[in-house]
Amino acid sequence: MHSQAHDVGAPSLREALRTGTALLHGGLERRLPFFSERLDAHWYQRLLQAYFGFYAPMEEALCDAELIPVGFDPAQRVKTPTLLRDLHALGLNDDAINALPRSTQLPRLDTPAACLGVLYVLEGATLGGQVLRREMAQRLALDADNGGGFLNVYGAETGRRWKDFLDYLGSLPLDAPATQRAVDAARSTFSCFEQWLDSQEVLL
Numbered sequence: 001m002h003s004q005a006h007d008v009g010a011p012s013l014r015e016a017l018r019t020g021t022a023l024l025h026g027g028l029e030r031r032l033p034f035f036s037e038r039l040d041a042h043w044y045q046r047l048l049q050a051y052f053g054f055y056a057p058m059e060e061a062l063c064d065a066e067l068i069p070v071g072f073d074p075a076q077r078v079k080t081p082t083l084l085r086d087l088h089a090l091g092l093n094d095d096a097i098n099a100l101p102r103s104t105q106l107p108r109l110d111t112p113a114a115c116l117g118v119l120y121v122l123e124g125a126t127l128g129g130q131v132l133r134r135e136m137a138q139r140l141a142l143d144a145d146n147g148g149g150f151l152n153v154y155g156a157e158t159g160r161r162w163k164d165f166l167d168y169l170g171s172l173p174l175d176a177p178a179t180q181r182a183v184d185a186a187r188s189t190f191s192c193f194e195q196w197l198d199s200q201e202v203l204l
């Protein structure tokens with residue numbers, strides 16, 4: 001007995017996630033202003049505030065759902081604390097941070113597979129972060145101590161942690177319907193995030 005996802009010809013969970021979100025990734029990437037000449041310190045701060053407004057409720061919802069399959073340690077991978085540290089470094093106090101708007105449109109987390117789809121997006125974003133970190137260091141002199149920590153949240157461990165995450169995904173026996181639920185949730189994560197950033201007027 002084996003699950004359909006492991007049948008010859010059936011794409012792995014990661015392949016399905018990558019294929020299923022590639023267009024959405026490209027679309028969002030083109031609208032993010034990191035490489036725009038118009039991006040200045042003020043726009044960067046508004047962008048980070050908007051990231052916080054999505055990541056904080058998203059990570060809270062993931063923990064509250066209590067549906068993440070065993071083998072993933074949220075405490076070791078949450079990124080909201082780093083965003084908080086960046087916002088403090090940029091001069092916001094706790095009151096100002098608590099007053100920031102937060103997204104209420106989030107992907108539905110009603111199954112373990114849906115949680116995996118969301119986690120895939122949040123973990124994968126650390127890869128692009130490496131490209132963006134270098135750009136922001138050059139252009140806005142940002143580093144881990146002055147507001148640029150989030151883009152380098154896993155630092156030198158980024159590659160290893162991504163590989164560990166892929167190993168974790170690969171170890172889970174998801175059948176075809178569950179794989180589809182994960183892809184739907186990953187797609188919804190990209191859409192909700194883009195719509196949220198759009199509503200905060202931080203995209204190109």
Ligand code: HEM
Nearest residue numbers: 018028029032034120121122123124125127128129131193
């Ligand atoms: C301008 C912004 C971005 C750039 C330049 C960028 C760039 C990249 C690059 C170069 C990779 C591949 C890295 C590798 O294969 O080693 C990657 C992967 C990925 N990125 Fe982005 N990214 C951006 C924004 C985002 C955002 C905002 C998210 C999600 C919130 C995201 C989610 C992902 C995911 C899930 C993967 C993994 C794809 C896979 O399975 O291989 N990216 N990104």
